[in-house]
Amino acid sequence: MALDEYDIVVIGGGPAGENAAGYAIADSDRTAVIVEHELVGGECSYWACMPSKALLGPGHLLDNARNLPGVKEIVGQSRLDAAAVLARRDKFTHKHDDSSQVKWARENKIDVVRGHGRIAGERTVEVTGTDGTRTLRARLAVILATGTTASVPDTDGLRSALPWTSRDVTNLHEVPRRVVVVGGGVVAVESATWLLQLGVDELTMVVRGQSLLESAEPFAGERVAEALRAQGARIMFGASLTRVERPDTKDTGEGHVHGGAVTSTVDGETLTADEIVVAAGRRPASADLGLDTVGLEPGKSIETDDQLTALGVSGDWLYAVGDINGRAPLTHMGKYQARVAGDVIAARATGGSVDAPRYSATADHGQVPQVVFTAPEVAWVGRTQRTAETDGYDVATVELDIAVAGSSLARDDYAGRAKLVIDKATDTLLGATFVGPGVGELIHAGTVAVVGAVPLDTLWHAVPSYPTVSEVWLRLLEAHRTSKS
Numbered sequence: 001m002a003l004d005e006y007d008i009v010v011i012g013g014g015p016a017g018e019n020a021a022g023y024a025i026a027d028s029d030r031t032a033v034i035v036e037h038e039l040v041g042g043e044c045s046y047w048a049c050m051p052s053k054a055l056l057g058p059g060h061l062l063d064n065a066r067n068l069p070g071v072k073e074i075v076g077q078s079r080l081d082a083a084a085v086l087a088r089r090d091k092f093t094h095k096h097d098d099s100s101q102v103k104w105a106r107e108n109k110i111d112v113v114r115g116h117g118r119i120a121g122e123r124t125v126e127v128t129g130t131d132g133t134r135t136l137r138a139r140l141a142v143i144l145a146t147g148t149t150a151s152v153p154d155t156d157g158l159r160s161a162l163p164w165t166s167r168d169v170t171n172l173h174e175v176p177r178r179v180v181v182v183g184g185g186v187v188a189v190e191s192a193t194w195l196l197q198l199g200v201d202e203l204t205m206v207v208r209g210q211s212l213l214e215s216a217e218p219f220a221g222e223r224v225a226e227a228l229r230a231q232g233a234r235i236m237f238g239a240s241l242t243r244v245e246r247p248d249t250k251d252t253g254e255g256h257v258h259g260g261a262v263t264s265t266v267d268g269e270t271l272t273a274d275e276i277v278v279a280a281g282r283r284p285a286s287a288d289l290g291l292d293t294v295g296l297e298p299g300k301s302i303e304t305d306d307q308l309t310a311l312g313v314s315g316d317w318l319y320a321v322g323d324i325n326g327r328a329p330l331t332h333m334g335k336y337q338a339r340v341a342g343d344v345i346a347a348r349a350t351g352g353s354v355d356a357p358r359y360s361a362t363a364d365h366g367q368v369p370q371v372v373f374t375a376p377e378v379a380w381v382g383r384t385q386r387t388a389e390t391d392g393y394d395v396a397t398v399e400l401d402i403a404v405a406g407s408s409l410a411r412d413d414y415a416g417r418a419k420l421v422i423d424k425a426t427d428t429l430l431g432a433t434f435v436g437p438g439v440g441e442l443i444h445a446g447t448v449a450v451v452g453a454v455p456l457d458t459l460w461h462a463v464p465s466y467p468t469v470s471e472v473w474l475r476l477l478e479a480h481r482t483s484k485s
């Protein structure tokens, strides 16, 4: 019979919850359970990172091939085989069958309980499943890892038109001919990219702000906008969606077109499309989590300290990892926090000290890397010039086009740009941004330099191999030397 008492109870079986459970019981006889109300693997595996990157990969390869003599003659103007791309995406999402992830959990001595979890007071979790309600007690810790859900603005007619959210656009089963995308953030630009690659004829982006990817360096959003336009997108900046109408709405299921044509009123103009995709940010999955039973506010992100312990709750028993804490809503950062939280719980369980670097999620502060898999890709780590200046740093910057032997060999039309943000006081990197084909693979060097606070004089001796795109690092350091002399 299943235990009702565990050392660790995790609510939410996404990447953060899985890793926190694994680290908290590693090399011990501690017990852990994951409570999951949908699929073990979470948003990332079935409706976010995995399907989106599976959809984008073939388009990137075709884009490279179209610009490489010797290959481009073979490829010509052929388009992607959309059915094959969708079939490969389904392989990555296992058609929403989580048995391999459940197997992983059980092999790692983590129990899985299906149902909706809610805190019911200190160290207590109530699970409502198909077979009733069950109470779990946590001897050591409860870890909240419930993530976020897509936020759909309360615009007149929008919700009743059953717009596509990130869940539909990552799990599309048919390619609509005309699409309106609402938003200018990461989900909006990535999904616009694969929709165009898969053959959408008319795509209009309705962007509230004045640029795409507002949290990146401005040139990143500019280059992505330029590329999307070159693929046929229309981008409306400073635009507001005020009304949506869809007389023939049908709940045809996830990833299918939800009925007849949809008309959107944007600044007085009417746009007609076959589907509308809302990519307007996320809200924390904490509204129905029993937070009020421990004095926290439902519906909000759960604030934590750097040990991932929830603030405002007495005793070291409640932790929050991943998107739910709002610290750095990315899979790799959620997994990092999970490793830290798991190590902290393990150390506290054995009376050990948590006064060492591994017990503190310091990278969440100004050292976060992110890759946006558009064409061109955008990759950055740490602070942009704007956030560094807002944080009070006196900065120097260097910025240049990526034009090295490696980039010209990569493809004939290679176009990219790079920027470093440097703390003048210490001559170390605060941030680095790259835009260009494949630059996602360049960013880890920047992450190491930022996290290690490597002085640029030392970085000079980190010699990039010839002929790689990484040689742009040398060009950036040369430009910095010149600007200093």
Ligand SMILES: Cc1cc2nc3c(=O)[nH]c(=O)nc-3n(C[C@H](O)[C@H](O)[C@H](O)COP(=O)(O)OP(=O)(O)OC[C@H]3O[C@@H](n4cnc5c(N)ncnc54)[C@H](O)[C@@H]3O)c2cc1C
Pocket (backbone or CB within 6 Å): 011, 012, 013, 014, 015, 016, 017, 035, 036, 037, 038, 039, 040, 041, 042, 043, 044, 045, 047, 048, 049, 050, 052, 053, 115, 116, 117, 118, 145, 146, 147, 148, 166, 170, 187, 285, 288, 289, 321, 322, 323, 324, 329, 330, 331, 332, 333, 334
């Ligand atoms: C379209 C898209 C693409 C993305 N691409 C990337 C990318 O390329 N790289 C990247 O780093 N990040 C990406 N992200 C962000 C990434 O998906 C999240 O950062 C990541 O999923 C967060 O992991 P998590 O474990 O915190 O939460 P989730 O993955 O959201 O998992 C939370 C889990 O908790 C469960 N749950 C929630 N409430 C309860 C409850 N009360 N009881 C039981 N179970 C519950 C949910 O069912 C879910 O399984 C993308 C996001 C989107 C929307």
Ligand SMILES: NC(=O)c1ccc[n+]([C@@H]2O[C@H](COP(=O)([O-])OP(=O)(O)OC[C@H]3O[C@@H](n4cnc5c(N)ncnc54)[C@H](O)[C@@H]3O)[C@@H](O)[C@H]2O)c1
Pocket (backbone or CB within 6 Å): 153, 182, 183, 184, 185, 186, 187, 188, 190, 207, 208, 209, 279, 280, 281, 282, 329, 330, 370, 371, 372, 373
């Ligand atoms: N490659 C990656 O790492 C990747 C890919 C996709 C998503 N993600 C992460 O997932 C999260 C969600 O991404 P997202 O793009 O949904 O959010 P986001 O916060 O990046 O962008 C939201 C966009 O919606 C707009 N918006 C917000 N409210 C609006 C409203 N009421 N009306 C019109 N526009 C509105 C914002 O101005 C912004 O342009 C982010 O944390 C993102 O980093 C990461």
